[in-house]
């Protein structure tokens with residue numbers, strides 16, 4: 001029986017995951033779901049944000065569905081390595097070998113008004129895929145220290161790490177618009193010099209893909225100026241984190257952006273790109289669509305179940321077309337629905 005580990009986490013995590021689970025149960029009732037603690041919730045219950053049982057459950061599953069971790073309550077844990085982000089999320093990604101993070105920024109036509117872009121920049125829709133390297137760079141490089149007077153983070157990339165994520169970027173581009181933009185900071189960073197040279201080398205294997213390079217500051221600007229110039233963007237861990245939140249606002253809301261974190265096999269971790277949203281947690285108004293769309297990615301990438309994945313995406317599009325809006329995607333004066341009602345509407349479509 002296919003198995004998925006469900007890790008709701010903190011803040012709005014449990015609210016949105018509960019709705020995504022309802023969708024998953026309807027679309028793929030044969031998948032066995034097992035819930036476990038992660039993040040601040042796990043720290044409170046066990047003293048560690050990633051209890052060994054949770055990691056074991058993930059390793060024994062075919063995929064993981066995660067909500068979000070962290071929040072002000074746990075930002076003050078004295079040992080930074082026991083905070084939810086550093087103590088749970090990053091080790092999960094690293095231990096599970098999930099180096100390729102796919103973050104599709106799609107602006108559904110019905111949400112054009114919610115996008116931060118002028119309508120003329122959205123004509124014909126928007127579909128940009130950010131491929132973010134997820135287990136290297138500044139997040140993991142050592143030394144990493146802070147003695148109260150001087151703090152150090154280290155950015156490290158090996159050629160192998162760049163080669164494998166470059167292949168993911170090129171192969172994604174081959175299946176889409178055949179354009180890959182690699183984003184770096186090669187005018188300053190040595191890791192970026194290696195990044196650019198390596199991507200150029202890998203490009204020789206993909207003559208059908210048009211490769212371009214942008215420095216990250218320019219890329220951030222271009223993403224807002226004229227996002228349709230992009231098809232697939234491949235970039236390192238920290239730049240990908242920032243650019244994907246920025247790309248989210250082109251789609252209407254951070255609450256719309258799903259993600260898949262993949263390694264070499266079919267195992268994957270699926271989560272919305274957003275965090276635990278402490279400012280709206282407990283209010284029942286979080287947008288569940290990023291997590292529901294992450295379930296579609298889970299079915300597609302870990303189980304090869306394209307039909308079910310498409311069913312979910314079509315249902316989401318229909319619900320948006322019918323005018324349902326959580327507050328984050330509503331225009332002023334527009335009626336809004338809460339988290340559960342939005343998911344109810346998706347289920348009704350299904």
Ligand SMILES: NC(=O)c1ccc[n+]([C@@H]2O[C@H](COP(=O)([O-])OP(=O)(O)OC[C@H]3O[C@@H](n4cnc5c(N)ncnc54)[C@H](O)[C@@H]3O)[C@@H](O)[C@H]2O)c1
Nearest residue numbers: 068069070071085254255274275276277279280286287328
């Ligand atoms: N993958 C993760 O678990 C993850 C990702 C990002 C941030 N975080 C953590 O989450 C905490 C809060 O971080 P933050 O506030 O900087 O970022 P955030 O992504 O949680 O929230 C940013 C803004 O977007 C809004 N938002 C986010 N998701 C939404 C949704 N589904 N529906 C409606 N609005 C939504 C929030 O209300 C907030 O105003 C921090 O502890 C951070 O480390 C975790």
Ligand SMILES: CC(C)[C@H](C(=O)O)[C@@H](O)C(=O)O
Nearest residue numbers: 070085086089090241273275
């Ligand atoms: C919470 C944080 C560690 C995480 C990251 O930076 O990767 C988040 O911002 C994300 O985008 O998944």
Ligand SMILES: [Mg+2]
Nearest residue numbers: 241242245273
């Ligand atoms: Mg982020």
